[in-house]
Amino acid sequence: MSIDEFSLALSTPLETASGPIETRQGLLARYDHRDETGLGEATPLPGWTESLSACRSTLGRALETAESEGHASALLDLEVADAPAARHGFTTALFDADARAEGVPLYQWLDEDRRCESVPVNATIGDADASETVERAQTAVDRGFDCLKLKVGARPVAADVDRVRAVREAVGDGVTLRADANAAWSREEAVSALEEFGPLDVAYVEQPLPADDLDGLADLAGGPVGVAVDETLVDHRVAEVLERDAADVLIVKPMVLGGPGDAHTIATRARDAGVEPVVTTTVDGVVARTAAVHVAAAIPDVAPCGLATAELLAEDLGPDPAPVDDGRITVPQSPGLGMDPSEVGP
Ligand SMILES: O=C(O)CCC(=O)c1ccccc1C(=O)O
Numbered sequence: 068m069s070i071d072e073f074s075l076a077l078s079t080p081l082e083t084a085s086g087p088i089e090t091r092q093g094l095l096a097r098y099d100h101r102d103e104t105g106l107g108e109a110t111p112l113p114g115w116t117e118s119l120s121a122c123r124s125t126l127g128r129a130l131e132t133a134e135s136e137g138h139a140s141a142l143l144d145l146e147v148a149d150a151p152a153a154r155h156g157f158t159t160a161l162f163d164a165d166a167r168a169e170g171v172p173l174y175q176w177l178d179e180d181r182r183c184e185s186v187p188v189n190a191t192i193g194d195a196d197a198s199e200t201v202e203r204a205q206t207a208v209d210r211g212f213d214c215l216k217l218k219v220g221a222r223p224v225a226a227d228v229d230r231v232r233a234v235r236e237a238v239g240d241g242v243t244l245r246a247d248a249n250a251a252w253s254r255e256e257a258v259s260a261l262e263e264f265g266p267l268d269v270a271y272v273e274q275p276l277p278a279d280d281l282d283g284l285a286d287l288a289g290g291p292v293g294v295a296v297d298e299t300l301v302d303h304r305v306a307e308v309l310e311r312d313a314a315d316v317l318i319v320k321p322m323v324l325g326g327p328g329d330a331h332t333i334a335t336r337a338r339d340a341g342v343e344p345v346v347t348t349t350v351d352g353v354v355a356r357t358a359a360v361h362v363a364a365a366i367p368d369v370a371p372c373g374l375a376t377a378e379l380l381a382e383d384l385g386p387d388p389a390p391v392d393d394g395r396i397t398v399p400q401s402p403g404l405g406m407d408p409s410e411v412g413p
């Protein structure tokens with residue numbers, strides 16, 4: 068077993084309503100289990116998960132407990148609410164080793180009856196002025212994306228409406244548009260934004276309201292422009308969100324929800340409740356990104372997912388076994404994550 072710390076720079080900062088993401092620091096874990104070496108990644112994100120230092124100590128303790136008492140004991144100590152990224156790192160390594168030992172790709176280890184070659188993905192377009200936003204949208208469409216997610220909420224609603232309208236006019240009706248407000252709006256702003264986005268055929272807005280405003284989200288949900296919850300899941304259980312009809316779409320970030328196993332369970336529950344799961348990363352390294360691809364691959368007919376985030380990074384932990392081509396991401400079919408541990412490192 069080992070833990071290596073890494074820091075990955077983004078090629079350009081991802082500008083959002085809650086500030087830019089410029090680098091991603093995290094931990095790469097190796098765990099020996101059933102004669103295999105499993106790979107795991109814990110890449111905490113401030114505001115979404117535990118801190119890097121808390122993650123480091125929790126993951127270190129989990130790996131030690133796993134060696135001395137077994138992995139069931141280690142899992143018991145890894146509370147999602149306290150250390151989702153550490154739980155993600157450990158469980159990914161454990162599942163990678165298990166799936167390798169079984170000779171199946173991770174997504175089939177999550178759901179043995181599944182066969183899936185590729186998963187549709189959205190392009191992620193950060194906040195920028197209208198002309199820059201249009202340019203990025205056009206580039207994504209030229210590369211084969213037919214679903215774009217635009218960050219909004221960093222400007223007045225009227226300015227965002229102008230940006231989204233400019234993109235709609237540039238790309239035409241055949242492209243799905245989504246927006247992500249990252250909790251920036253008041254109820255009044257959210258109502259007016261969704262009203263204006265309707266005629267522009269925006270499929271849904273992620274987190275139009277603060278994470279805790281479940282009543283407000285429930286009021287907005289179910290309309291022509293859907294409501295997706297993301298930040299809400301940091302502090303609220305999925306059962307509560309579903310119970311209160313506070314979402315049309317659930318954003319499933321394995322790094323925030325405790326790992327690929329928990330994320331898959333949550334996605335399945337959402338689907339069963341009529342809420343569409345969309346699997347995304349927190350702009351992770353290749354190990355966590357690939358784990359998220361397997362989670363998406365385990366969901367039948369999954370909606371386009373926010374997994375095309377490799378291109379936001381200037382550097383990575385190793386070769387990418389799940390490249391994006393023509394708006395879809397390839398699902399690795401070799402055992403486990405489908406990565407060679409000897410090719411991965413900080
Ligand atoms: O969903 C995507 O397209 C990419 C992921 C993304 O937007 C994101 C990345 C890091 C942190 C938060 C978010 C978010 O969805 O709010």
Ligand SMILES: [Mg+2]
Nearest residue numbers: 247273297318
């Ligand atoms: Mg979001």
